Amino acid sequence: MTKLAATGEPTTSAAASPDQRLPVLPPIRNRCFSAIFLAVGLVIWGFDLLGDHQAGKLVLLVACCAALLSPFIWFTFFSGRRGPKRFIPAALLLATIAAPFSVLRVDEFSGELMPHFNWRWAAKPDTQLEIPPTPAVTAETTPAVDMLTVTPYDFPGFFGPDRNLRVDSVSLNQDWQTHPPEKIWEHRIGAGWGSFAVVNGFAVTMEQRGERELVTCYEVETGKLRWSHGIDARYSTLIAGVGPRSTPTIDEGRVYALGATGVLRCLDGATGRQLWRKDLLQVLNIPAEAEAEQILYGRANSPLIVDQLVVVPGGGVDAQSAVSLIAFDKTTGDEVWRGGSDQISYASPRLATLLDQEQIVSVNESSVSGHDPATGKVLWQFEWEGDSATESNNSQPIPIGDDRLFISKGYSVGGSLRQLERDANNHWTVTEVWSNYRLMKTKFTSAVYADGYLYGLSDGILECVEAATGEQMWKKGRYHQGQILAVGNSLLATDELTGEVILVQMTPEGAHEKGRFQAIDSDKIWNNLAIYGPYLLVRDAQRAACWKLPLHTDLSQPAAAEPLTSMP
Numbered sequence: 001m002t003k004l005a006a007t008g009e010p011t012t013s014a015a016a017s018p019d020q021r022l023p024v025l026p027p028i029r030n031r032c033f034s035a036i037f038l039a040v041g042l043v044i045w046g047f048d049l050l051g052d053h054q055a056g057k058l059v060l061l062v063a064c065c066a067a068l069l070s071p072f073i074w075f076t077f078f079s080g081r082r083g084p085k086r087f088i089p090a091a092l093l094l095a096t097i098a099a100p101f102s103v104l105r106v107d108e109f110s111g112e113l114m115p116h117f118n119w120r121w122a123a124k125p126d127t128q129l130e131i132p133p134t135p136a137v138t139a140e141t142t143p144a145v146d147m148l149t150v151t152p153y154d155f156p157g158f159f160g161p162d163r164n165l166r167v168d169s170v171s172l173n174q175d176w177q178t179h180p181p182e183k184i185w186e187h188r189i190g191a192g193w194g195s196f197a198v199v200n201g202f203a204v205t206m207e208q209r210g211e212r213e214l215v216t217c218y219e220v221e222t223g224k225l226r227w228s229h230g231i232d233a234r235y236s237t238l239i240a241g242v243g244p245r246s247t248p249t250i251d252e253g254r255v256y257a258l259g260a261t262g263v264l265r266c267l268d269g270a271t272g273r274q275l276w277r278k279d280l281l282q283v284l285n286i287p288a289e290a291e292a293e294q295i296l297y298g299r300a301n302s303p304l305i306v307d308q309l310v311v312v313p314g315g316g317v318d319a320q321s322a323v324s325l326i327a328f329d330k331t332t333g334d335e336v337w338r339g340g341s342d343q344i345s346y347a348s349p350r351l352a353t354l355l356d357q358e359q360i361v362s363v364n365e366s367s368v369s370g371h372d373p374a375t376g377k378v379l380w381q382f383e384w385e386g387d388s389a390t391e392s393n394n395s396q397p398i399p400i401g402d403d404r405l406f407i408s409k410g411y412s413v414g415g416s417l418r419q420l421e422r423d424a425n426n427h428w429t430v431t432e433v434w435s436n437y438r439l440m441k442t443k444f445t446s447a448v449y450a451d452g453y454l455y456g457l458s459d460g461i462l463e464c465v466e467a468a469t470g471e472q473m474w475k476k477g478r479y480h481q482g483q484i485l486a487v488g489n490s491l492l493a494t495d496e497l498t499g500e501v502i503l504v505q506m507t508p509e510g511a512h513e514k515g516r517f518q519a520i521d522s523d524k525i526w527n528n529l530a531i532y533g534p535y536l537l538v539r540d541a542q543r544a545a546c547w548k549l550p551l552h553t554d555l556s557q558p559a560a561a562e563p564l565t566s567m568p
Contacts, residue, residue, distance in 0.1 A: 069093075108241045108524070116524065125542050126191040126242055129209045132216075132228040134272070145217055145226050147199045147269030148253040153533040155198040157249035158302035159396065160485075160530075163350045165448040167531055171488040171552040174503060176515030179550035181501075184535065185223035186520065186545035190214060191243030194302070195528035196537045199250045202226065202269075203530070203537055205544075206257055208234060208243030215248060215257045215267060220535050223546060227272030235260035240297040243541060246348070247528065251305040251330065258312055260298035262291065266310070266333060276333030280315065280326070283335070290317045296389045300346040304360065306373045309336055311360060313344035324364050325349060325376055339376025342367045345386060345393035352399045355422050361397045361405070368397060368407055368418075370428070380420065380428035385413055396446040398454070400467050404433065410443030410459060417467065434470035439463065444526055448486045453508045455491055457484060462493060464508050476511040477504065485529040488552075490514075494525045494538070501529075501538065501547070520545045 072090045079086065106115045107124075150156075152169050159165045173179050190207025197204045201220045206213065212230040219226060236242040248257040254275065255267040262280040267273065280299075281291055295315065304311045310330040314323030324340025342364035349362045351373070359379055360371040365388045369381040384407060386393035391411040398406040400417065408415040416435035422428050440447055440456050440463060447456030453473065454465045460480040464473040480496035491506040499522035505512040519538040530537040536547045 106238065109239055124191075124242065125188075126208045127210045129188060129190055131209045131212050131230065132214075132225065134228060134230045144270035145202050147202055147250055147255070149200045151200055154200065154250075155196070155530045155532050156251065157197045157305075158195070158247040158348050159446070159528065163304075163348070163396070164398070165396075165446060165484065166450070166486045168488060170531070170533060172490040172503070173550035173552050174490060174505060174514040176503060176517070176550070180515075181517050181536070181550070182548045184221065184546040184548055186543060187223055188542060189539055189544040190216075191241070191541040192539075193241065193243065193245040193300070193526045193541065194247040196530040196539070197248045197250045197255075198530055198532040198537065199269075201532070203532070204248045204250060204255050204257075204269075205539065206244040206246065206248060206259065208236075210234075213244055213259045213261070213263075215255060215265065215272070217255075217269070217272060218544075220532055220537070220546060223544070229265065229267050229272040229274060231259070231263060231265070231277075233259055233261045233263060235298045237297070241524075241526075241541060245298055245300040245346075247302045249303045249305055249310075251310075254330070256303040256305070256310050256330070258299055258301055258303055260300070261288075262286075262299050262315070264303065264310075264312060264328070266330070278328060278333055280312070283326070284314055284316060284323060285321070286315055286317055291315065294343060294389055297346060297392065299344075300348075300394070301344065302348040304349045304351065305330060306351055306360065309373070311349055311373075313349065313362065313364075314338060314340075315344045319343070324369060324378075325360065325362055325371060327376060337376035339371045340364065340369050340378050340381075342369070342381075343388060345388055347393055347396055350396060352397075352405075353402070354399060354405070354420055355403050357422070361399075363393050363395070363397055363407065365393065368405070370420075380430055382418065382430040385409075394444055394446075395442040398447060398449050400449060404467075405430075406447065406449070406454060406467060408440040408442045408447055408456065410441045412437055413441070414438055414458075415440030415442075415447070415454070415465065415470070417470065433468075436470050439465050439470060439472055444481045445483055448484060448491070450486060450489075450506060455484065455486070455506060457482060457493070460496070462491075462504065462511060464511070466508070473508045474511050477502070477513060482525060483528045485531065487531060492529055492531075492536070494519070494527075494529060496525050497523055499523070499525060499540070501536070517547075519547060 076086050076090050104117045105120045107118045108116050190209040192207040194206050203218045203220050211234050213233040214228050214230045216228045217226045244260045246258045248255050253269045255269050258264045264278045266275045301313045309327045311327045314326040316322030322343045323338045324342050326338050327336045345365050347363035349360050352361050362369050366386045368384045370379040395408050400406050403420050405418045414437035417433040419431045419433050441459040442456050445457045447454045454467050462477040463475040479493050482494040482496040485492045489506050491504040493502045499520045500516050501519040502516040503514045520543045522540040525540045527539050534548050534551050538545050
């Protein structure tokens with residue numbers, strides 16, 4: 001029965017239920033909040049306000065999720081509805097999101113944290129490859145590989161002959177329209193993120209095949225496997241991927257290789273026979289659990305040869321036990337010295353002469369240090385922001401002249417030039433010349449120095465910066481988290497997500513892309529390039545290929561090779 005209220009308006013005897021009186025859509029203010037979340041994410045992503053392309057993407061992802069979830073959260077908890085029906089929209093949303101993961105898995109992530117999906121029932125590619133015996137071939141069954149003979153075109157280790165991302169023994173013909181690159185061979189390869197080391201036409205790399213971590217040797221001109229040496233070790237994480245991640249070093253006919261789990265091997269370059277082996281975790285008393293927590297992405301350091309020593313980063317359980325560098329006799333494997341006390345990073349030590357002092361420069365977890373090559377003693381050290389479990393240091397230091405050092409990294413840190421000084425008492429000091437968090441954000445790569453200018457992939461975009469002043473000359477060409485290599489006055493870059501190799505003229509006047517080609521079918525190239533004469537070696541975690549590039553240099557009559565003394 002209808003009654004009159006005190007105001008004279010008709011009313012009913014029963015109040016309307018919340019389901020009858022409340023709208024299905026959230027109020028205008030809640031929809032505005034969703035739009036604001038999304039707009040903020042788009043602004044940060046579009047204008048790179050954080051100075052970090054990856055961070056911008058993460059903010060955008062969080063903003064999109066917040067915008068998507070806000071109406072469902074409102075409906076479930078704040079709409080005033082009662083009973084189990086209020087959970088139905090949220091349940092449907094969660095089911096829609098979860099359904100694809102019932103048949104798909106995330107195998108790995110790109111350098112910008114974009115997931116790579118695969119069917120749940122699909123086998124890992126590296127587990128489907130044949131595992132060759134150790135060694136795969138011997139001197140008794142086939143002619144031995146000759147790594148004792150060296151040539152002017154050798155690329156004997158990480159970043160080339162001088163570990164500086166430069167090759168000056170050849171000059172590329174930049175007219176790829178008239179003289180296009182020629183594919184020589186391509187085949188499947190085990191997982192891994194290192195590059196090739198090449199001496200006298202033989203290329204050595206590391207790869208994961210199932211539960212075996214291999215060092216493998218191929219003929220450059222044919223791609224034929226000449227020998228293989230494997231150990232029982234496997235590294236695999238969702239973020240970092242599968243397999244070893246360092247590049248072997250070839251020296252006087254021997255191959256030195258450091259695996260992702262910390263096993264350092266010295267092999268006979270002729271046959272792949274193991275000469276000696278050191279497990280760094282055992283040498284330094286590091287439990288595997290502590291190593292996994294602190295060196296989250298696996299050991300990525302390439303061995304450095306200095307006279308009679310092979311030098312690699314050490315590591316440790318904590319700040320009290322950490323060793324920055326450890327040196328072994330390169331012939332016997334006997335430990336010679338330990339130097340520094342900072343935890344290791346993913347960069348590799350390099351040799352440099354600064355202020356007339358030859359020294360080993362090491363980028364550590366949270367510092368950069370210079371060491372006496374004979375003793376490992378720290379000559380100088382300065383802080384450099386980093387954490388090997390999160391915002392890691394990966395890029396190489398670059399000497400600028402005799403008394404300056406350039407360093408860089410991603411994660412919103414950027415580039416910095418430091419001045420070194422030494423007084424009469426041999427006391428070293430390091431001061432900052434310039435730093436800029438928006439320049440040279442080299443996340444997985446390093447910069448290359450040429451004629452006063454630095455070239456590098458800054459958050460995936462090719463950039464040129466004047467070294468002395470930090471002035472940006474240009475920034476153009478997005479190649480994601482790929483790699484670069486300077487060859488003469490040309491710069492080769494790989495696009496992480498397409499598998500292309502791009503040729504850029506290296507000049508501070510502007511970015512002039514001269515050509516590109518599809519080197520391998522890949523959506524994730526983190527591996528460095530290697531070049532031997534005209535032969536460019538490209539690989540990712542599944543395929544390797546050799547391309548012959550057009551040269552200005554006439555290699556029809558190469559300089560005479562230099563035989564070394566036979567290995568004992």
